[in-house]
Amino acid sequence: MPRLSPSAVAVFTVVTLAASAAGSVAAQKKISLYGIGGYYIASDLFVGVGTQAGNKVKVDDSPTFGGRLVIQPQPRFGVEFSYARAVSNLHTISPVAQGDSGQVTLDQIDVSGLYAGYSGAGKGYVSFGLGTTGFTPHVNGQNGSAQWRFAWNVGAGFMFDVGRSLVGRLDGRYRMTNTNRQTGSSSYCDAFGNCYGYASSIYSSGEVTAGLGIRF
DSSP states (O other), X not given: OOOOOHHHHHHHHHHHHHXXXXXXXXXXXXXXXXEEEEEEEOOOOEEEOGGGTTOEEXXXXXXXXXXXXXXXXXXXXXXXXXXXXXXXXXXXXXSSOEEEEEEEEEEEEEEEEEEEOSOSSEEEEEEEEEEEEEEEEEETTEEOOOEEEEEEEEEEEEEEEOSSSEEEEEEEEEEEXXXXXXXXXXXXXXXXXXXXXXXXXXXXXXXXXXXXXXXX
């Protein structure tokens, strides 16, 4: 068996130590930043009140996009800060007519806890978060002011390695937002004088997203 020269031994030692250090640095990557995009699944936001109880305003499903920052101090636990926006069309529906009413912008800001399965090339997780949803109406050519409401959400997803520093994710969430209004409380009137209240004191919605992130 040939003997290695001192220089070869030195090179081999340096390469080994460098590889070990690189692996150690990679193992310490506990922060991930994601861009996300997907689909917002809406429910009805307003219903008619009083003599207009047969009327309602339907909120369309729409694309959504945003970003998420995950801090994972342990392999199975993490904290996520997220922002997402969707712009949905509004449609007035009554027993005698239907028409477009405008749009509503929904801004969602959350802090969530993530609980993941055992680490590997991919891992599933569940999440629970608290935050706020901002409703900004754009009705009859006029922009209303944002109304921010307390919200909470539950979800599940899957993260998977794409490269040395890249990670992909698939995610589904169900959100509940406290509208801070009782059903029947008048809060919106369209161009035809029809007035509406929140369909419920709890507004529910969902979202399905995919994302690509980088580890730091």
